[in-house]
Amino acid sequence: METLAKRSKEASNVLQHVNSEEKSVVLLKMIKELDKKRPEIFEANKLDKENADKLVKAGTLSTSLYKRLDLVSGDKFSTMLQGISDIEKLEDPTGKITYANKLDEGLELYRVTSPVGVLLVIFEARPEVVVNISALAIKSGNAVILKGGKESINTLNALTNAIRTALVDTAIPQNAIQLVETREKIKELLDLDKYIDLVIPRGSNNLVRFVQENTRIPVLGHADGLxxxxxxxxxxxxxxxxxxxxxxxxxxxxxxxxxxxxxxxxxxxxxxxxxxxxxxxxxxxxxxxxxxxxxxxxxxxxxxxxxxxxxxxxxxxxxxxxxxxxxxxxxxxxxxxxxxxxxxxxxxxxxxxxxxxxxxxxxxxxxxxxxxxxxxxxxxxADGFRYGFGAEVGVSTNKTHARGPVGLEGLVIYKYKLFGTGHIVSEFGEGEGMKQYLHQKIDNFDQIL
Amino acid sequence: METLAKRSKEASNVLQHVNSEEKSVVLLKMIKELDKKRPEIFEANKLDKENADKLVKAGTLSTSLYKRLDLVSGDKFSTMLQGISDIEKLEDPTGKITYANKLDEGLELYRVTSPVGVLLVIFEARPEVVVNISALAIKSGNAVILKGGKESINTLNALTNAIRTALVDTAIPQNAIQLVETREKIKELLDLDKYIDLVIPRGSNNLVRFVQENTRIPVLGHADGLxxxxxxxxxxxxxxxxxxxxxxxxxxxxxxxxxxxxxxxxxxxxxxxxxxxxxxxxxxxxxxxxxxxxxxxxxxxxxxxxxxxxxxxxxxxxxxxxxxxxxxxxxxxxxxxxxxxxxxxxxxxxxxxxxxxxxxxxxxxxxxxxxxxxxxxxxxxADGFRYGFGAEVGVSTNKTHARGPVGLEGLVIYKYKLFGTGHIVSEFGEGEGMKQYLHQKIDNFDQIL
CATH class of the missing domain: 3.40.309.10 (Aldehyde Dehydrogenase; Chain A, domain 2)
Incomplete structure (x- = not known):
């Protein structure tokens, strides 16, 4: 698991350089590839449903969970593809300047939104979540490790293969999207705070609580909705x-x-x-x-x-x-x-x-x-779509980072970029000949790279 | 400790209603009260220094730590009071609207910055931190539990007493500022994620690591600066x-x-x-x-x-x-x-x-x-004052919430305020007679309370 997480971190480092146009290219390729692989994906989904059907008959799986496995009926598949297209059209949440201050002549400070890094997303049942989360991760410049429910493992593999195929010959490395199959690996991953920056559990109270109690990595989500x-x-x-x-x-x-x-x-x-x-x-x-x-x-x-x-x-x-x-x-x-x-x-x-x-x-x-x-x-x-975010990462009841329905903004943080021309701190201070900080708001962002 | 933390949460609930003017009144009263109690505070600081001096002579305390204890020499005390005055003059970080969207006629959504809630701040040596943090907490509408170094316990008590006296007959309850004396209590406090919303350790690598490894509460800070x-x-x-x-x-x-x-x-x-x-x-x-x-x-x-x-x-x-x-x-x-x-x-x-x-x-x-x-x-x-924030809560190497030098903004989160006129979700959707979401940006914030 450490090797896998390290590969995600490496992919995340590459993603820092990927621009909005390159992300769009990938998202549109994803739609094409998923559409092309539709027969294989439906085949895999059929297999998962057959296996699940046995469990339902044996009384060890609920029918509601069985229904959520299904990706074939109605317009589920095309809705899934439409979701990628919707995310592609949203504004890139990275590269936004949220603070700009001139500290001195030729010394300008900019706070710029940037990807969080590596996400670990743990979800249950609905296999199309893998597609939705991959699209959100790419749009926000994050690498993601996905762990879905074991009942939909064949569908998840088929979907992930299609997504990773779409990444070939693009600016984004394949390891930006990785799937983990076995449940036993979750605890191991939750220990890898060196490589993983944010965990998003999407599922039952029990799942969320388990994650919250077993990791030092920040968790975005909510256990209860009371x-x-x-x-x-x-x-x-x-x-x-x-x-x-x-x-x-x-x-x-x-x-x-x-x-x-x-x-x-x-x-x-x-x-x-x-x-x-x-x-x-x-x-x-x-x-x-x-x-x-x-x-x-x-x-x-x-x-x-x-x-x-x-x-x-x-x-x-x-x-x-x-x-x-x-x-x-x-x-x-x-x-x-x-x-x-x-x-x-x-x-x-x-x-x-x-x-x-x-x-x-x-x-x-x-x-x-x-x-x-x-x-x-x-x-x-209380819902990201109703709030006008266009996409929802989840709902958070945290008191830090992101709260309430979380859109793409919840998947970014910021970094401070300081542009100097040889500036050093020891020239500033009290006394004769010392410089004073200007601290002037910058309205025109020419300097920024 | 649970009773103490609960009292902080109650104070935090009251603080949600306190406006900028009331906060300023308190901060100015704090300066007056500290100035008035200067003789008692100096007396307490003298006692701490006498005790510390014995430890230095016994070789169990470093001279640099001894120096940091001192609150009497030079202009240390007036610099401390000036710090409160500087914080009082900063813009209130709460109540700012960061998103405003008209969802339907008569249904308007606003994202408004609000206090995080209850802070636990653990620091070492310099006793004036208690004053600085109290001022930052009050300005941002947070309640705070403070745990300082045991070497400065008399000074800390004298300072905290003055601050709490300043809170009498104001809009802010005394329990907004609470001091914890014994080190053994830290671990107990780190378990109280039900009442404490954010931990800020200010001190050595060891302190920060200990905190990070022993709590589920979000930690704002940095262990290393490499x-x-x-x-x-x-x-x-x-x-x-x-x-x-x-x-x-x-x-x-x-x-x-x-x-x-x-x-x-x-x-x-x-x-x-x-x-x-x-x-x-x-x-x-x-x-x-x-x-x-x-x-x-x-x-x-x-x-x-x-x-x-x-x-x-x-x-x-x-x-x-x-x-x-x-x-x-x-x-x-x-x-x-x-x-x-x-x-x-x-x-x-x-x-x-x-x-x-x-x-x-x-x-x-x-x-x-x-x-x-x-x-x-x-x-x-890399410093909050040099960046132009006016005050520094600490430096964070986190990838969520707040990163880099953190000003007052790091002590706030937001809540969504939705103003309706009897709106229900079941009237929206596809099909005849159903409403569609407008999702229009609001530029004029009339509705907001």
């Missing part, structure tokens, strides 16, 4: 109903779905009751706190007896990512209690307030320490 | 002499000093010889490779016999941070060999090429994977 909608006392009831419903039922398995609903005590009859009715109609199971249950039992408009969708919540429900048609519901005293609850129980992913009160929205958006803080909008908007 | 100057075949010899000398002797103990000199094979007599003479005159010990020694022994202009400053290098010299008047010198075949040597042996800190060849400079600056890549300038310019 999002909350807070319905404030000044909320519009129709908006509250729409937003809670969409946040929960639009795609319950997504990390940006709501798992907790907080409601201000003063609006139980005016707001909570219609929201609960809406959720029950959508077949959402409700974990309600004692106060809400008591309120409902004394309210004549909704019968809760023997309703299998209604149950008393437990404390752990507010720390649970249901990923299903289930939600925990709690009454709070006020806005501050809502903020405190979210900062304590949430996963710093995305949280939304429904209110017509601008001051309450402001306080919520400042006080909630999450990657996304929303006012009168569904938590489901 | 900087290289490469003298290209197209270098101006006078510039080469100046830059090599300044990079090595201006302040040898600094992390941005040069530890390795690479020279192109074609310029041994024209360039290397005068450089070596210059370094010998400055009393620099030279670890020369075999080829250079052979060349020198056959050259008539410099006698190397019995010169204690000249010795044959060993392989390990090119991985050694001398931090003293010593440098390893090696001949390379060409520019690419120089780049490869630096990427293999350097510490990704700062490296400089001396050349008049623009293409060579471009290739070097793209190919060397370091935080700072310089053309015809001394490596000693």
């Amino acid at each position: 999002c909350t909608v807070y319905v404030d006392k000044d909320a519009d009831v129709e908006k509250a109903k729409r937003i809670v419903l969409d946040s929960k039922v639009n795609y319950p398995a997504a990390c940006n779905s709501a798992e907790t609903l907080l409601v201000h005590r003063e609006i139980l009859s005016s707001h909570l009751l219609p929201i609960i009715k809406t959720l029950l109609e959508a077949n959402v199971k409700l974990h309600l706190d004692q106060e809400i249950l008591f309120y409902l039992s004394s309210s004549s408009s909704l019968s809760i007896d023997n309703n299998p969708l209604i149950q008393l919540c437990e404390n752990k429900d507010f720390d649970t990512e249901f990923l299903d048609l289930e939600i925990a519901v709690k009454v709070v005293d006020d806005l501050n209690s809502a903020i405190q609850h979210i900062n304590l129980h949430g996963s710093k992913h995305t949280d939304s307030i429904v209110t017509n009160n601008k001051e309450a929205a402001k306080r919520f958006m400042q006080g909630v320490d999450s990657a996304g803080v929303y006012w009168n909008a569904s938590t489901r908007f | 900087c290289t100057v490469y003298v290209d075949k197209d270098a101006d010899v006078e510039k080469a002499k100046r830059i090599v000398l300044d990079s090595k002797v201006n302040y040898p103990a600094a992390c941005n000093s040069a530890e390795t000199l690479l020279v192109h094979r074609e310029i041994l007599s024209s360039h290397l010889l005068p450089i070596i003479k210059t370094l010998l005159e400055a009393n620099v010990k030279l670890h020369l490779d075999q080829e250079i020694l052979f060349y020198l022994s056959s050259s008539s202009s410099l006698s190397i016999d019995n010169n204690p400053l000249i010795q044959l290098c060993e392989n390990k010299d090119f991985d050694t941070e001398f931090l003293d008047l010593e440098i390893a010198v090696k001949v390379v075949d060409d520019l690419n060999s120089a780049i490869q040597h630096i990427n293999l042996h350097g510490s990704k800190h700062t490296d400089s090429i001396v050349t008049n060849n623009k293409e060579a400079a471009k290739r070097f600056m793209q190919g060397v994977d370091s935080a700072g890549v310089y053309w015809n300038a001394s490596t000693r310019f």
Whole structure:
């Protein structure tokens, strides 16, 4: 594995010199080569599906995982190729000047975005991720080591072969894209912080946690997606109903779905009751706190007896990512209690307030320490494509580097380029004949190479 | 320790609401309070110095460390207070909009810089760091847990008491600044990734390595500073002499000093010889490779016999941070060999090429994977103040978040604020009556709270 990682680092060093045009050439060649190799890739995918089918029948593989393996049905393959084309059209995230300062006559400092280096991407199930990630890595000038799920190993090999064939006779070395097959190798790779600069786990909570706990390399990702909608006392009831419903039922398995609903005590009859009715109609199971249950039992408009969708919540429900048609519901005293609850129980992913009160929205958006803080909008908007990034590397709940949905910008860092004409530090300082730093902002980037 | 860390997190939550004006009030109060408490602080510093003096006499403490303890001599104290005033005048790094996109009518997305949260700063010796870091933390809206050297414990306590007194009756809770006294607690704190968002170790290689190897929390810093100057075949010899000398002797103990000199094979007599003479005159010990020694022994202009400053290098010299008047010198075949040597042996800190060849400079600056890549300038310019940041949090050799000298920007991350008017995801998509995302750049930030 060390040899493999070292080869990636060498490829990364070559990639530092590759320009935007050369990257585009490679991405367009990738599309052609994948299209040309479509029969072999479909053959490999068929083999993976046959093997998986046996496991499904033996009860050791879920049908949902089986479905995700498939690359043949519908327009999956052409969507995959379209994805490369979309990434090719995005702006190159490297070579951007983000700081420029004239330190002295003939001494100019530029901060320029540059690739992170070598990425390790670990993913499960969907084999087309290998193509998507390769395209993102090339566009951002990074080398990548890919580790996919073992169920799709034949498809992954066929896809990777096509991609590596496309790299022949281009500015980018083949080792910029490398595939690792066996799961046992992951731990070994996670130790190679000398060669690998960033790990991106895309998959289950367990996978992400395992990676976070077994490496010194920075990890970009999120284990949990515990999002909350807070319905404030000044909320519009129709908006509250729409937003809670969409946040929960639009795609319950997504990390940006709501798992907790907080409601201000003063609006139980005016707001909570219609929201609960809406959720029950959508077949959402409700974990309600004692106060809400008591309120409902004394309210004549909704019968809760023997309703299998209604149950008393437990404390752990507010720390649970249901990923299903289930939600925990709690009454709070006020806005501050809502903020405190979210900062304590949430996963710093995305949280939304429904209110017509601008001051309450402001306080919520400042006080909630999450990657996304929303006012009168569904938590489901937390997504790189919806945010307008054109591509998504993943969603991060980190507090450093990249936070929230991460586009290509998350795959770059910067370096400082200093252009001098023989400058030395000992000529600067206090006292007679010493130079002073100018520190003038540069607006015209002529000097930069 | 968990209680202490939790208190910091609570203080951090309050800090999210504090505006620039309130921060300035606190920083100015800090200056007043420290000035007022100067007698007590000097008394505490005297006590620390007395205790340290005994250790120096017993031979268990170095005199250089003793000197760094001192806060009384010269203008040290007023320089420390001036530092707070300088930080107060800097632009607030939070609340800046770095992305603004209109997703739909009435649905606007803003990426806004915000504090990282809770910092753990571990430092050695100089007690005034506690004041500097507290000021940086307050300016950037972060809570901080400080752990200083045990030799300056009385001074640290006196300084921290003054700072915390200044926080009384302000918008910032006292627990925004907390001091930890015992070294044994560090390991416990490094486990508290639930409450601590960023660790900044400022001190020896050993300290930084210990921190890096014992925490899952992101670490901002650098263990080594192994900087290289490469003298290209197209270098101006006078510039080469100046830059090599300044990079090595201006302040040898600094992390941005040069530890390795690479020279192109074609310029041994024209360039290397005068450089070596210059370094010998400055009393620099030279670890020369075999080829250079052979060349020198056959050259008539410099006698190397019995010169204690000249010795044959060993392989390990090119991985050694001398931090003293010593440098390893090696001949390379060409520019690419120089780049490869630096990427293999350097510490990704700062490296400089001396050349008049623009293409060579471009290739070097793209190919060397370091935080700072310089053309015809001394490596000693790698410093937050020289870069024009006004304040320095530290120097980072990380490949994520912050790289190179880090100013206040390294203490912030961002959050996405989404302003809707009842928007839900299920109204967007393909097909009749479905909405499309607008994704229009916003230039006028009216909506933002």
